[in-house]
Amino acid sequence: MFGAQPMEDSGALFGLLESLFPVRFESRSNNDYDSLAGVVLMHGDRDAANQVSDLGLPVFVVLHDEGTRIPSEGAKVTLTHNSVLPRPMRGQTLEVRESLDVAIVAARTDEVVVAAMQGEPIWVLGWRGGAARHFVGTPLPALAGKDFLYEHVNDKQFICFLPLIQFLRDLTAADAWTPPPIRASFIFDDPNLHWKRYGHVDYREMARHAEKHNYHAAFATVPLDAWFVHRDTADLFRENKGRLSLLVHGNNHVRSELGRSFSEEDALALAAQALRRIAWLERRSGVEVSYVMAPPHGPCSEAMMRGMVRVGFEAACISQGWLRELRRESDCRSRIGLAMSENVAGLHLIPRFGMSSRNFRTRILLAAYLDQPVIPAGHHEDAANGLELLEQLASFLNTLGDVHWMDMKSIVRSNFSMRREKEVLYVKMFSRIIRLKVPEEVKQLCIERPWLNAGAAERLRWREDQTDFKVIDSYGEEPIAIKSGAELEITSVCSGLIHPDNVPGLSPPLWAIARRQFCEVRDRLSPAVGRLLGSSMAKAKSDRLALSELRQRQ
Ligand SMILES: [Zn+2]
Known part of the structure; x- marks a missing residue:
């Protein structure tokens, strides 16, 4: 399924697309269109496209060589409401943050514009004899070296890939799988159930806000913090479980905690301790926790992932940047980042992105387009100026269709x-x-x-x-x-599954406890110095008994 010119530089790209879609690309010449399902004309023109269309074949034509160039850096791409686009993409305006060589495509009167840049058509769709004809003025990037396709299908160059991927989706629609609906949750790293607020996050205020603006906020909590539960806060989480929930954030929350090189034994012991502490938190609070790991500071080694999956973690939620680091050496040009989740060392990884990202609209649309859960993540500081950011993100997401806001366990189980x-x-x-x-x-x-x-x-x-x-x-x-x-x-x-209680215990180093206490105090003091000293930390101190009991269970 290839036309006119040999594959040249784009061979790697087409090889990768073969792994994403039930298609096989062949380089053809001399107008040999025998037994093809569709045709890609790399350096095509309208005459060649007409020839293909007359055979009743869909055709994708790169008209990049011709046409007037458009200055693209910082340009706006407008997607129209054409039904060739999936619903979340229709009518969106997105920014191109990288300089691209894009040509204007002149639309004929019987053709419609699907995408325009700075008001000029760059993707045009027509029909002839019932077969679709896509004309694009965008180049197809040549994948090289250790490139990952996701590095191109991102908020910088998405417009170069979207038309071709959509062409292939339409071509293979009869064999297509039905994905789940759009699923979403915010994640905040670090908060715990020690008090009714954590730093700039006031749980009750956020529960009310989430109800009003329709979203879910999941808090990645540190297992070391499980030793104390503030009763009213636990009640609030239980009563608002459709809006607030917990997942797991490391174990002791020390720097690069899950990213170090571990022996299999040490990784298993750490993962098991984290889940034992979380099980203890669940028993004390009555709040169910998603057995999904948000690694502190991002990194997570493969040994750690193997350990986590063996003790019962269902998934980890990890940024795209760290996802790409994982297999950079061993699996170049991987399709990593394009599936609903990735499985590395037996553990499923769900991508997340920074909620304060400047291009959050594109990040949300790309996740939705790739059928991935939409997970904008941040810290309590992201609520320092109120909850407007969450309102902004949620209201954009809620315009995309039937968005299911849910806790991380429900998201993972609908994958x-x-x-x-x-x-x-x-x-x-x-x-x-x-x-x-x-x-x-x-x-x-x-x-x-x-x-x-x-x-x-x-x-x-x-x-x-x-x-x-x-x-x-x-x-x-x-x-x-x-x-x-x-x-x-x-x-x-998974093979080697073991209950966390059957894994030998670990004693947390005292410095790790001190470090975590320091971080918590710092976070809590951040919104108003001294305001919380008399309440939450005094309460925390009064519960030393609980801490010693938890230690015994580790
Ligand atoms: Zn953290």
């Missing part, structure tokens, strides 16, 4: 796509544990786990409507008989 063929439902998992309702008239289920390499096996466990689990030790995507309309819970069990 799958589906495809139906008569009575058979195909499910592709992007998390280890998923929940779904079986559509009526579906009687069989086939489960795909994209992270398992050929020949690798993981135990599959599932149950219908909260009944007993059924287990297949070695599952190879064969159909499983299921009940129509049932609520299903499916788990892919």
Whole structure:
């Protein structure tokens, strides 16, 4: 599926696209269009496009060589309301933050403009004999060296990729998987249940604000902080669990805590201690915590990921920058960052981005376009000037369609796509544990786990409507008989799974406790020096008993 010119520099790009879509690219010449599903004309013109269209084939034409150039740096790209675009993209205006060589595409009277830059058409769509004809004035970047496709499909160059990816999506629509709806949550790192506020975050105020402006705020809490729970704050979280929730933030919250090189044993011990402390927090507070890790300061080593998945963490939430660092050496030009989640060392990783990012609109749209959960993340300082930032982000997100705001556990468990063929439902998992309702008239289920390499096996466990689990030790995507309309819970069990209580304990170094106390005091004093000293920290001191009990359980 290729036309007119050899692949040249773009061979790597097309190779990668073959791994993302059920297509195979072939370099063709001499007008050989035999048995093609569609055609990409790299240095095309309208005459060549007409020839392809007359055969009833969809065609994608790069008209970049011709046409007047548009100064692009800092330019605005406007996407129209054309139905060729997915709904969240329609009508959006986005900024191009990098200089690009873009040419104007002249639209004919029977063609419509899909995207314009500075008011000039750069992506035009027409139809001829029922076949779509895309004309673009944007170049296709040549991937080189250790480039990651995501580094190009980002807020800098997204407009170069969007038309081609959309062309391929349309071409393969019949085989397409149905993704989940847009899912979203804010994440704040560091807060705990020691008091009714943490730094600039007032939990009650945020719960009310979240209800009013329709969003969810998840707080990544440090397991070391589990030793004390402020009763009223725990009650507030329980009563507002649709708006406020907790996930896990490291263990002791020391610098680069999860990013160091660990032995398998040490990584397992640290991950197990974190979950034991969190289980203790859940028991004391009655607040359910998502077993999803937000690594402090970003990095997380592969040994640590293996340790986390073995003790029962369902996922980690990690920035795109750190995601790219993970496999830079071993897997160049990886498709990393383009799937609903990544699986590294057995653990699923969900991308997040800074909520105060200047181009947050593009970041949100890209996540939504890639069917990824939308996770703007920040710290209590992001609420220093009130909650306007959250209001701004939530109101933009809520215009994109049916947005499901939820806690991280629910987000992780809805990470799958589906495809139906008569009575058979195909499910592709992007998390280890998923929940779904079986559509009526579906009687069989086939489960795909994209992270398992050929020949690798993981135990599959599932149950219908909260009944007993059924287990297949070695599952190879064969159909499983299921009940129509049932609520299903499916788990892919990692090898070496171990209950955290069965992993030897660790004593936290005293300096780590002191460091964490210092950080908390600093954060709490940040909005108003002295205001909280008399209340939360005095309360914290009075609960030394709880701390010593927690230590015994570690
Ligand atoms: Zn932190």
